Amino acid sequence: MDNARVFKMSFAGVYPHYITKAEKKGRTKEEVDTIICWLTGYSQKKLQDQIDKKISLENFFAEAPQIHPNVSKITGVICGYRVEEIEDTLMQKIRYMDKLIDELAKGKAMEKILRQ
Known part of the structure; x- marks a missing residue:
């Protein structure tokens, strides 16, 4: 799938x-929202x-x-x-979000996911 097609995808289509x-994996919508808000700086309402x-x-x-300052972690x-090697900055941000949700689904603690 080419990047332009991914970029045009609706966030509302990916979010569910x-x-x-x-x-x-036994995690919650609230945890997903916490991760996305942490990454992007959106409030729950703006999200x-x-x-x-x-x-x-x-x-x-x-x-x-x-975008959270600890995103480089x-x-x-x-x-x-490798997310840290993706050259297109928009694709890198999308993959950061994918990676964080993947870590959540794998059972990682929220403190580690949020790089605290």
Whole structure:
């Protein structure tokens, strides 16, 4: 799948998959929201507004209040790529989010996921 197609995908379309993945492993929607808000700087209300507007992933990250300063501490492989080596900054942010949700589903403690 080419990047442009991914960037145009609706965040509201991807979000339920994150929740399903987490809930299958005994985690919660609230934990998913905490992770996304931590990464992007959105408040819970603003996150819900973005979902309701069916905004694209590209605009979701473009409008994010602030990407967390500890984002550089997110390392590892997701979808066959090392997140810290992805050159396209938007794709890297999307993969950071994927990686954090993956860590949640694998049972990692929230303190470690949020790089505290």
